[in-house]
Amino acid sequence: MAGIYVHIPFCKKACHYCNFHFSTTHSLLPQMVQAIAQEMELQARLAYIHEPIETIYLGGGTPSLLNHEQLQLLFTQIHRYFTVTPHAEITLEANPDDINHLQLQHWKAVGINRLSIGIQSFQEADLRWMNRAHTATQAVHCVTLAQQAGITNISIDLMYGLPGASNQHWLQNIEQALALQVPHISAYALTVEEKTALHKMIEKGKISPVYDEHQAEQFHLLVHILESNGWYHYEISNFCKPGRHSQHNSNYWKGVHYVGFGPSAHSFNGVSRQWNIANNALYITAIDNNQLPYEIEILTPLQQLNEYIMTSLRTRQGIQFSHISTNFGQPFNEKLLHAVAPFIQQGLVQSTNDGIQLTQRGKFFADGIAAALFQ
Ligand code: SF4
The missing domain is CATH 1.10.10.920 (Arc Repressor Mutant, subunit A)
Structure with missing residues (x-):
């Protein structure tokens, strides 16, 4: 069995802490989707992986920005060039502000059966300094909307150890997450990456620094509360209700093979690791010329x-x-x-x-x- 990862490198806004590969200019989005669709054909010809696909993960960036036709094109190509198992886990990373009734119907129609929602915090003040595109109200409402639409396999992302955020503040986020009755939570310590807006804001004293001890305390608080509520802590940053772990991410940790499409996407087939160029324009040009723009490393x-x-x-x-x-x-x-x-x-x-x-x-x-x- 193997997995597919698709990287959609566009976001509405640049979150102040983020150093992923993305662009907030969307002029290249239509061409990018065409290029990713073409990359699927080129990669399939190379037969980098041979196994049937049991997990598909659309990440980014913000793949919930894609419209129905764009998603349909990507899934048509996946099914044309790969064998997807009947009960494959198909996850879409979605931001709360993109979740609405119509989009949920479109996502279900192409086979998406799991959402990983980038909530980060349920508190308005956090979302504002982070420069997130959604509000605290949307953070709660989007989960209910997805559940009502029949997508109940939901993971939410949260961040702890935020500048100046007390343990009480963090407890409120945990309680809100539990109240939403989702089966999976991914929680990450906020890291201050160089060259991010957050790094500059801390340097200029506009926002308080983050402290390891503070983050460790909040991490242990989270583990304690979730485990006492019957959650399973199956990986450092990941918690689930019994049997509801992320198959896609668990497969990464088990060394299962996967192929990645889109700029900056990585692939691994047990023998080599390869990664696509992290530049949208160069990626599109290379694919237009029928070239796969990747570097490869044979693993010793x-x-x-x-x-x-x-x-x-x-x-x-x-x-x-x-x-x-x-x-x-x-x-x-x-x-x-x-x-x-x-x-x-x-x-x-x-x-x-x-x-x-x-x-x-x-x-x-x-x-x-x-x-x-x-x-
Ligand atoms: S939406 Fe996600 S990928 Fe985009 S800037 Fe924010 S954290 Fe980064």
């Missing part, structure tokens, strides 16, 4: 092992020694045990039946611990 066994360490450490299951000995050789387990010893002593990592996993406290330091375990 060591790179594959490090990828496994990085992704599996973030999951509840953790790193499995049996997986390492089967795929990379037993000596790597010995090295790993040596490297992990200080983290076990500090109470950040613990042993499982067949490997190691992060402790509750260690989850907040996942990236640093993974880097220290790289072989």
